[in-house]
Amino acid sequence: MESLTRIRTLTTWNGSQTGHAVWAEEAQDAPAPALRGRVLFTDLDGTLLDADTYRYDAARPALDQLRERSIPVIICTGKTRAEVEPLRAELGNHDPFIIENGGALYIPEGYFKVPLPGSSSRDGYRVIEMGVPYPRLRHALRRIEEQVGVSLVGFADMTVEDIVKVTGLAHCDAERARQREYDEPFLIKNSPMALQMTLQEVREAAQRLGLTVMSNGRFFHLVGGTDKGRACRVLIDCYHKERGAISTAGIGDSPSDIPMFKVVNWPFLVERPGGGHAEGFEVEGLTRVPGIGPAGWAEAVKKLLRPIPFQHGPFIVQPLPPFMC
Numbered sequence: 622m623e624s625l626t627r628i629r630t631l632t633t634w635n636g637s638q639t640g641h642a643v644w645a646e647e648a649q650d651a652p653a654p655a656l657r658g659r660v661l662f663t664d665l666d667g668t669l670l671d672a673d674t675y676r677y678d679a680a681r682p683a684l685d686q687l688r689e690r691s692i693p694v695i696i697c698t699g700k701t702r703a704e705v706e707p708l709r710a711e712l713g714n715h716d717p718f719i720i721e722n723g724g725a726l727y728i729p730e731g732y733f734k735v736p737l738p739g740s741s742s743r744d745g746y747r748v749i750e751m752g753v754p755y756p757r758l759r760h761a762l763r764r765i766e767e768q769v770g771v772s773l774v775g776f777a778d779m780t781v782e783d784i785v786k787v788t789g790l791a792h793c794d795a796e797r798a799r800q801r802e803y804d805e806p807f808l809i810k811n812s813p814m815a816l817q818m819t820l821q822e823v824r825e826a827a828q829r830l831g832l833t834v835m836s837n838g839r840f841f842h843l844v845g846g847t848d849k850g851r852a853c854r855v856l857i858d859c860y861h862k863e864r865g866a867i868s869t870a871g872i873g874d875s876p877s878d879i880p881m882f883k884v885v886n887w888p889f890l891v892e893r894p895g896g897g898h899a900e901g902f903e904v905e906g907l908t909r910v911p912g913i914g915p916a917g918w919a920e921a922v923k924k925l926l927r928p929i930p931f932q933h934g935p936f937i938v939q940p941l942p943p944f945m946c
């Protein structure tokens with residue numbers, strides 16, 4: 622049994638040679654071995670969660686498989702901490718998480734033994750803040766609005782009922798979505814015809830203020846000083862220091878996930894509502910998996926865990942340059 626388990630470990634998610642697949646299949650009834658050197662990052666909206674219903678039924682078996690193998694699932698989302706915490710509790714997820722498009726990392730106290738420079742203690746977490754505080758973003762949104770001469774409607778300008786109407790979130794979830802700290806989602810009040818040109822002007826005005834505008838689903842997002850990739854990088858460095866060589870994967874659905882895709886070894890893009898993948902960008906090693914949202918998520922995990930080695934994309938983990946911890 623020991624050798625089968627070892628072989629199975631060798632033939633999953635590490636790009637090792639084919640030839641052991643039969644052994645691995647025979648070992649299917651063996652307890653899933655813990656894969657300590659693997660870390661999975663995931664977007665939520667439109668990826669693990671269905672873009673309209675926010676359900677993740679199709680991904681449940683894949684989540685169970687990851688849990689059986691003790692593979693950390695790092696939520697990396699534009700959502701707020703208030704939105705992520707109930708979902709983590711529901712999933713039984715005890716891993717670190719990244720909120721508001723890289724605005725901050727929340728690491729459960731004691732999760733890593735390595736020191737976490739730049740972190741502070743808050744409600745049972747070590748928190749590493751990377752984004753620009755929300756009041757500054759709100760102020761900047763008004764300045765951009767003046768400069769471009771277009772109406773920009775941020776979350777703070779909307780009532781909870783407005784947010785429910787636009788997002789389809791339940792009332793309590795919309796309230797949680799409004800508790801923002803590092804990222805202001807906004808809509809541009811303009812005709813669809815003029816939107817692209819206006820968006821370009823908004824982006825340029827934000828850039829002059831040292832901020833960035835990202836497109837992510839229904840809203841544009843005003844953020845500063847960070848992105849999902851920078852936050853993932855900090856965590857990857859922590860895992861690397863604590864566990865040695867690691868292999869990382871990331872699953873997303875939109876251009877806001879590109880920074881995350883660029884820092885993981887195995888990036889996966891799921892299909893969007895209506896079918897088809899987000900277009901207009903290329904990332905080295907990106908695998909476009911079939912399946913919308915959580916169905917695509919399950920496909921990506923299947924590819925990562927299947928006994929026959931997954932041959933696409935890089936698998937050799939390069940030591941990361943030191944970042945923050």
Ligand SMILES: [Mg+2]
Binds near residue numbers: 664
């Ligand atoms: Mg998404």
